[in-house]
Every structure is written in structure tokens, then in C-alpha cells.
Amino acid sequence: xxxxxxxxxxxxxxxxxxxxxxxxxxxxxxxxxxxxxxxxxxxxxxxxxxxxxxxxxxxxxxxxxxxxxxxxxxxxxxxxxxxxxxxxxxxxxxxxxxxxxxxxxxxxxxxxxxxxxxxxxxxxxxxxxxxxxxxxxxxxxxxxxxxxxxxxxxxxxxxxxxxxxxxxxxxxxxxxxxxxxxxxxxxxxxxxxxxxxxxxxxxxxxxxxxxxxxxxxxxxxxxxxxxxxxxxxxxxxxxxxxxxxxxxxxxxxxxxxxxxxxxxxxxxxxxxxxxxxxxxxxxxxxxxxxxxxxxxxxxxxxxxxxxxxxxxxxxxxxxxxxxxxxxxxxxxxxxxxxxxxxxxxxxxxxxxxxxxxxxxxxxxxxxxxxxxxxxxxxxxxxxxxxxxxxxxxxxxxxxxxxxxxxxxxxxxxxxxxxxxxxxxxxxxxxxxxxxxxxxxxxxxxxxxxxxxxxxxxxxxxxxxxxxxxx
Numbered sequence: 001x002x003x004x005x006x007x008x009x010x011x012x013x014x015x016x017x018x019x020x021x022x023x024x025x026x027x028x029x030x031x032x033x034x035x036x037x038x039x040x041x042x043x044x045x046x047x048x049x050x051x052x053x054x055x056x057x058x059x060x061x062x063x064x065x066x067x068x069x070x071x072x073x074x075x076x077x078x079x080x081x082x083x084x085x086x087x088x089x090x091x092x093x094x095x096x097x098x099x100x101x102x103x104x105x106x107x108x109x110x111x112x113x114x115x116x117x118x119x120x121x122x123x124x125x126x127x128x129x130x131x132x133x134x135x136x137x138x139x140x141x142x143x144x145x146x147x148x149x150x151x152x153x154x155x156x157x158x159x160x161x162x163x164x165x166x167x168x169x170x171x172x173x174x175x176x177x178x179x180x181x182x183x184x185x186x187x188x189x190x191x192x193x194x195x196x197x198x199x200x201x202x203x204x205x206x207x208x209x210x211x212x213x214x215x216x217x218x219x220x221x222x223x224x225x226x227x228x229x230x231x232x233x234x235x236x237x238x239x240x241x242x243x244x245x246x247x248x249x250x251x252x253x254x255x256x257x258x259x260x261x262x263x264x265x266x267x268x269x270x271x272x273x274x275x276x277x278x279x280x281x282x283x284x285x286x287x288x289x290x291x292x293x294x295x296x297x298x299x300x301x302x303x304x305x306x307x308x309x310x311x312x313x314x315x316x317x318x319x320x321x322x323x324x325x326x327x328x329x330x331x332x333x334x335x336x337x338x339x340x341x342x343x344x345x346x347x348x349x350x351x352x353x354x355x356x357x358x359x360x361x362x363x364x365x366x367x368x369x370x371x372x373x374x375x376x377x378x379x380x381x382x383x384x385x386x387x388x389x390x391x392x393x394x395x396x397x398x399x400x401x402x403x404x405x406x407x408x409x410x411x412x413x414x415x416x417x418x419x420x421x422x423x424x425x426x427x428x429x430x431x432x433x434x435x436x437x438x439x440x441x442x443x444x445x446x447x448x449x450x451x452x453x454x455x456x457x458x459x460x461x462x463x464x465x466x467x468x469x470x
Contacts, residue, residue, distance in 0.1 A: 033058075033068035037437075040470070041068055041463055048459045052449040057372035058467065061383050061431075061439040072373040075355045076445040079420030080312045080403075081427045082363030084375060087305055087394055089341040090320040091387045092348070093327060100298035100323075104129055105290035111137065111278075112286040113267055114146040115175035115260070117323050117332075118298040119316040120307075123178055123201050125296050126263070127270050132294045134274035142280040143271070145264035147174035150322045151333040154259075158365030165228040165254045169364065172318040173259035177266065179315060180259045182206060184226055186250045188214040188243040195243050205235060205265040206256065212239045226252050233257045258283075302390055309394045309418060310402040314362035321361030334360065345374075349381035363420055372443035375429045379441035383431070392416055395430050407461055411468055417442075419457075424449055426456040432467050440467060 031038065037058075045054070057072035059065065066072065100118035102125070104111065111133065115121075154171035170180040178201060185198040194210045215221060224241035228234070235257050243250075256262050260283045268278045298304065308316040318334075325337030338358045345351045356374055359367035382391045395416035398408025403419045417430030429443035444463060446456045 031068075031070045032066060037068050037470075040466060041070075044459060044462050044466070045070070048455060050446070050449065050455060050459065052456065053447045055372040055443070055445040056463070057376045057443050059373075059376040059380055059441045060437065061380055061441055064380060066373075066376075067437060067440070069373070072376075073355075073371050074445075075357075075369040075371050076427075076447045077366055077422065077425050078363055078368055078370045078375070078427050078429075078445060079422045079425045080314075080363040081375060081418055081420040081429045081443070081445070082358070082361065082368050082370070083309060083312065083317050083420075084418055084429060085341055085345065085358070085370075085378060086317045086320055086361040087309055088378065088382045088387070088391055089324060089344045090301060090305060091390060092344060092385075093324045093340060094301050094320075096300065096302045096387075096390055098301040102129070102296040102298075103292055104133060104294040105286050105292050106137075107287055107290040109139070109141040110144060111140045111142075112144045112146055112284075112290055113264065114149070114286050115173065115263065116149045117174050117176065117319045118296070119176050119304060119313070119319045120298055121176050121296070123266070126177060126267055129294055129296060130267060130270035130274055130276075133271060134276050136293065137276055139277045140271070140279070142282060143264055143268050143278050144282055144284040144286070145175065145260040145267075146284060146286045147260040148285045148331055149174040149326060151331045153333065156318060156334065156360035156362070156365050158359050158367040165230045168314050170255035170315050171257070171259055172315060172322065175259040175263040176315060176319065177201075177259065177263045179253070179255075180262065181253045181255050182237070184237075184252045184254065186224075186243065186252065188245045188247050190214060191216050191245055195239070197239070201266050203262075203266050203269060205262055207234075207236045208239065209236065210239045213242045214245050215242045216245055218244055226254055228254055228256070230255075230257065235262075305390075306394045310396050310400065312403050312419070314364050317362035318360060337361065345378060349378050351377050351381075364422075366422065370445075372429075372445050375443035375445075376441040379429065379431065379443075383439065383441065392431060407457065408464060411465065414468055415464055417464070421453060426453045426460070428457075428460040428464070432464060434468050434470075436470055437467065442467065 055074040055076050056070040058068040060067050101116050102118055103114045183200040187196045189196045191214050195212045222241045227238050229236050264281050268281050321337040322332040324340045326332035329336040342353055346353045357369040359365040396402035396404045397413050397416050398404050398411050414433040417428050420427035425447050427445045432440040444460045
């Protein structure tokens with residue numbers, strides 16, 4: 001007879017085994033928090049049965065202490081929650097009224113366009129500059145695009161070779177024209193013929209190989225794709241697959257190679273439209289003796305920051321990071337910008353940054369590491385800073401045109417949060433203005449799962465809803 005059989009009858013033994021198998025993770029038995037709140041959130045974690053690494057911290061902004069935590073010091077990949085650091089640091093380093101400048105210079109019969117990182121620089125903005133230039137110049141020997149404000153590294157550590165031609169991984173340059181992308185408008189036409197394409201911008205800078213086809217019904221459908229040969233750093237786009245003739249107009253966005261030459265080529269095409277003849281186009285640096293003629297100013301940083309957080313715009317986050325870097329180093333670069341952001345965390349926010357790793361400003365890199373407590377600490381710092389209103393207003397709330405458009409729909413302005421997603425990563429951090437607990441900073445970081453992110457987002461939403469409604 002075994003020791004267990006000696007002390008337990010069969011029924012008792014079965015109950016004992018059931019209890020052991022169903023007991024929660026031992027960390028849940030001794031994690032910190034107010035008793036009632038701890039019990040409720042722990043139950044949500046147990047019910048979710050998620051096979052993932054989770055870090056949670058909920059911090060009272062009145063007392064500066066946690067009212068609930070679970071593995072709050074565990075370093076995890078934060079994805080776009082990294083933009084919380086970038087957003088706050090940009091407001092502090094650059095100021096709410098900071099604007100990016102795109103400037104036109106000349107020397108002799110050469111024209112220079114110098115980019116300084118305006119993340120919202122548009123085709124209309126470029127066209128307006130072309131009109132102004134056409135009033136003063138009839139012929140130009142060489143048009144030169146100057147992107148020397150930033151260094152030549154256009155892809156962040158951890159995502160250079162993984163993200164390809166997608167919009168969210170467009171090259172980071174001092175020139176950002178149309179998000180450094182081409183928009184493809186797709187409309188099927190005659191059966192058996194290639195689909196009809198309209199591209200914006202309509203430029204000779206890119207080459208299109210249209211091997212697609214229009215079919216009568218879905219029985220002959222082949223997977224449709226638009227691919228740029230990014231491995232060989234070309235701007236050749238190949239269209240493959242098929243579309244059903246009755247399909248509605250669709251749009252796809254793909255990034256381009258060499259943003260400076262992309263901008264210069266389109267600028268030259270617009271100048272030609274207004275009657276200005278250009279013999280050569282190239283990239284280079286503006287001489288100190290060049291004469292400034294025209295400039296375009298961007299939106300204010302306050303507006304840019306808001307758009308970055310709502311749209312989770314990776315390109316803008318990296319531009320802000322490199323721009324912060326230009327304050328101490330020309331050209332601006334990731335290393336200097338990230339060092340400045342980390343110094344804000346350590347020196348201004350008084351955070352322990354020994355286990356924080358910042359690899360980029362957007363969170364696209366998987367080399368980024370941070371803990372839930374790191375985020376609530378920084379959120380606490382920003383809440384008590386002079387940038388509080390500007391910072392909080394830049395964070396999305398449920399149901400808005402943002403990454404939260406289908407989440408937290410009934411919580412309104414009382415919850416402001418930034419989501420973060422990569423494959424196997426789902427994060428949510430921000431503020432909750434709770435009637436019971438007062439203003440709170442929270443961070444829920446989930447890593448290392450396979451399959452759908454939906455159960456993990458649902459857990460986050462349940463915890464946030466509990467905090468606001470309890």
C-alpha cells in the first residue's frame with residue numbers, strides 16, 4: 001500500500017488529485033494586491049487559461065503604489081507599447097510646437113531639396129513647392145535631394161530583413177513622402193485580361209510587372225499579391241494572382257527603396273509639369289553656401305504625436321527617435337536618440353533602466369524589452385508632469401478610429417490606452433480613471449503564445465473593464 005493510499009480512501013484521493021491539478025499557478029497565490037481586487041483579477045487569469053508569459057501592474061496615481069501586480073518586473077517584448085516612451089520623450093525634448101522643415105536651396109544652377117524628417121510630407125506639399133520654384137527657375141542643371149539630417153541606416157535593429165515591402169516597415173529617412181509608399185488602386189476589368197491599376201504617386205520611379213488576371217468567378221481564383229523585390233533593393237513591383245470581375249475597387253500600400261531619390265524624382269516630374277527643365281537628378285549634401293528660397297513647415301508635434309499614437313505609426317515613431325538624436329549628434333541616429341530617451345527614463349522619471357532594452361522607437365523590433373512596472377512608472381511620471389494633458393490626449397480610447405476601434409467600446413474617455421501587437425505578443429498600457437480606485441496607470445503585457453491574439457485581448461479588456469466599473 002502506498003503512502004497516499006494509507007492516509008486517503010479512494011474518494012479522498014480523487015478529490016486531492018483534482019485539487020492539485022486544478023490549482024492556479026503558484027505565483028498567483030502570493031502575488032501582491034488589495035485582497036478583493038487581487039481575488040477578482042486572479043480569477044480572470046485562471047479562467048482565461050492562457051499558456052503565455054504575462055506581466056501586469058496596476059498603479060494608483062494618488063499614492064504611487066501598486067494596487068495589483070503579477071510578475072510586474074518580468075522583462076517582456078512590449079511591441080507598440082514602446083511608443084509610450086517615444087511619445088513622452090518627444091514632447092519633453094522637442095516641445096509641443098516643434099515643426100519639421102523641408103527647405104529648397106540653390107547654388108549656381110543647381111537646386112537642393114533638404115528633408116528634415118517631416119512624417120506627414122505629402123504629394124500636395126511637394127507640388128506646392130514645385131509651383132513656387134517654377135516662378136523663379138526655368139532650367140535646373142542638377143536637382144539634389146539631401147537627406148543628411150539623419151544617418152544612412154534606414155531599418156531598425158531586429159526588423160531589417162523580416163518585414164519586406166509592407167507599409168509598417170517603410171525605410172526611415174529624412175524624406176518621408178506619402179509614407180515612403182506607393183498606393184495601388186486595383187479594379188478588375190475584362191475577363192482574361194490583367195487587372196486595371198492606378199498608382200499614387202503616378203511616377204516613372206517605379207516599374208510594374210502586371211502578371212495578374214481577371215476571372216469570372218471564384219472557382220478560378222488565384223491568390224492575389226503585389227510584391228516589391230526588396231531583397232535586391234529595387235523598385236520593381238510584380239502583380240500576381242487574380243481578381244473576380246465583380247470585385248470592388250481595392251487598395252494596397254507597398255513601401256519603396258531609396259526615399260531621397262523617390263522624392264527627388266517626383267519633385268522633378270512636378271517641376272517639369274510646371275515648365276521647369278531638369279537635366280540631372282541625384283542625392284547629395286547641401287553646401288553651406290547654398291541660398292535658401294522656400295520652405296514647408298509640418299504640423300505641430302502635438303498633432304503629429306496624436307496621429308502617431310492613434311494610428312500606431314511606426315515610421316513617425318522612428319522619425320521622432322532620430323530627431324531627438326539630432327539634438328546631440330548630426331546626423332540623427334537611433335543610437336543617440338534611444339540613449340536620450342533612456343536618459344529621460346532614468347534621470348527625469350527616476351526609473352531603474354538596467355533591464356530595459358530599447359532597440360527602436362516604434363516597438364517593431366523584438367529586441368525591445370520592458371516590464372509592466374516600467375510602463376506604469378513612466379505613465380505615473382508623465383501624469384504628474386506639465387505634459388500630462390497633451391500626453392494623455394494622444395492616447396486612444398475605445399471605439400475611436402485607432403487600434404482600439406473595436407475594443408473597450410463602452411468605457412469612453414475614462415480609459416486611454418496604447419495597444420501593442422506582434423506575432424505572439426499582445427500588450428495594453430495606459431490610464432484608467434476609476435470612480436472606486438481613482439486615477440490609475442496600468443500595463444498588461446502578454447508574450448509567447450501561439451495562435452490567435454483574441455483571447456489575450458479579451459483578458460486585457462476584462463481587467464480594464466473591471467477596474468473602471470468596480
